[in-house]
Amino acid sequence: MTAVPGTSAFTSRTGGSRQLSGTGVLLRLALRRDRVMLPVWVLIVAGIVLAMPGSLEQAYGTGAERAEAMRSMNANSSMRALYSPVFGDSIGALSAWRIGVYAAILAAVMSLIVVVRHTREEEETGRQEMISAAMVGRRAPLTAALLAAFVANAAVALLVAGGMAGQGAAGALALGLGVAGTGMLFATMAAIVAQLTESARLAKGLTSGVLGAAYVLKAAGDAGTEDGSSVLTWLSPLGWVENIRAYAGERWWVLLLIGAAVVAQGAVAYNLAGRRDVGMSFLPTRPGPAKGRIATAGGLAWRLQRGSVLGWTLGFLVSGVVFGGMAEGAADIVGDNANTRDIIERMGGQSGITDAFLATMVGMLGMIASLYVVASVLRLHGEETSQRAEPVLANAVGRLRWAGGHLVIAFGGALLLMLVGGLGLALGYGKDLGPIMGACLVQVAAIWALGGLAVLLVGAFPGAAVGAWAVAGVCLAIGWIGPALDLPQVAMDLSPFGHLPKLPGGGMVWAPVVVLLAVSGALVAAGLAGLRRRDLIS
Secondary structure, eight states: OOOOTTTHHHHHTOOGGGGGTTHHHHHHHHHHHTTTHHHHHHHHHHHHHHTHHHHHHHHOOSHHHHHHHHHHHHHOHHHHHHSOOOOOOSHHHHHHHHHHHHHHHHHHHHHHHHHHHTTHHHHHHTHHHHHHTSSOOTTHHHHHHHHHHHHHHHHHHHHHHHHTGGGOHHHHHHHHHHHHHHHHHHHHHHHHHHHHOSOHHHHHHHHHHHHHHHHHHHHHHHHHOSSSOOHHHHHSHHHHHHHTOTTSSOOHHHHHHHHHHHHHHHHHHHHHHTTSOTTOOSSOOOOOOSSOOOOSHHHHHHHHHHHHHHHHHHHHHHHHHHHHHHHTTHHHHHTTOHHHHHHHHHHHOSSOHHHHHHHHHHHHHHHHHHHHHHHHHHHHHHHHHTTOHHHHHTSSOOHHHHHHHHHHHHHHHHHHHHHHHHHHHHHHHTSOHHHHHHHHHHHHHHHHHHHHHHHHHHHHOGGGTTHHHHHHHHHHHHHHHHHHHTOOHHHHTTSGGGGSOOTTTSOOOHHHHHHHHHHHHHHHHHHHHHHHHSOOOO
16 A cells, blocks of 8 residues: 555654644544534434424324324334334333434434544545545544544434433433444444445445444344344344333433444544554455456446445335335224324325335335435535546546436436335235336426436535535424424425325315426436536536
């Protein structure tokens, strides 16, 4: 590996605290760069937790209703797999059951993005090499990135603990620390992966893959037991979160397990960071063939994004099968609880409870697919900021042709995801393939609208491109917790998904679908026009 001038020589003559020189300055820089993104993430993670008690009090107003809900949820293996076992019948315990694991997943995603952004992404773009030419210690960038993640997770812990204290101080503290601890666990995991790979995108993808595998392990373990004691559950960091048992006889020692994992992974990351040069990795990219096989811009886009498309596709197929398998038991899950039925019907429509449940799951798949389309469109921005687009465009490749290859993968991939997700739902449910596939295709209009917004930002306002994540996150939050909070229709209409017909089971309404498709087309056209006129980011 080639040493970077001004870096290895400096660090080889120093040790101890000099390895961390400049950490404070880099931390302030990271927090300044993320001054919008981090607060949005923190508010979303904490907000979905703090919104739960009110909605659950509406759904289960009496102790008897909560006890019956606990019994029915624990008796349903699909519900245990989707969420976790219920360990108590208080509002606090039900809130931890309903949202604790998912809040931990969001904290993990936030943390891995922050760490990779300020480590491997800085090296990939060449900015770290310039910074390292100054008096900056070898481990200072990694330390600053982990401290930035710590600040964000500490804010989440404080908001959750403070907001949930009314349900019980001990349970609130356990829940807040569990969510934040999971965030830091995946922050240190991302720090390790960032040392192993040369690509920020690959580092994010591998860490996200570990997060997905952790959820699958937890779900498989919880499906088989009612007390979270499965070996598979304990093999998953997300299983540790549920086994803290906030508001149900807290197991504080599980937090020590999370803390030990954070310290161990952090030590590994620091050791690896001290053994490589800036820009290098322990798993270097394999050289390509002597004779290139990529002849078009579209072929290059497919080569860059095929791994992501495959991973998302498999995930949607598995999720669809799991959700479809729960549909038959939807009526049993709801029982005679009118409030719970109202929540599901607000999400899925006024048709029969099974159709409403399926419509709810279709909507969830659609909102998750919007994250894919945003990530795929932003790959254009990543190629530009990393200066990999410039040599491509220096050849006989126009900007529209270059962008078109990535947009075909983004928008076509979103369509593929919904088709595969619908197939999985139908397979899990065992019938109604046509109606379910039709319902999934309707979601594509809203997904493409968010993708079109991302294209507009990348093309015309590249400095605000990251804002596409914030918009997608807000839409996800509205669709996820809006029906439970019974938000007014004007708030629900802020999301394009709020305008779509509730299918299957409801009546088809073409007007909003056509309008959303037209809006997405106009946004893409405006974004491409902006891309043609402006200078490339250097």
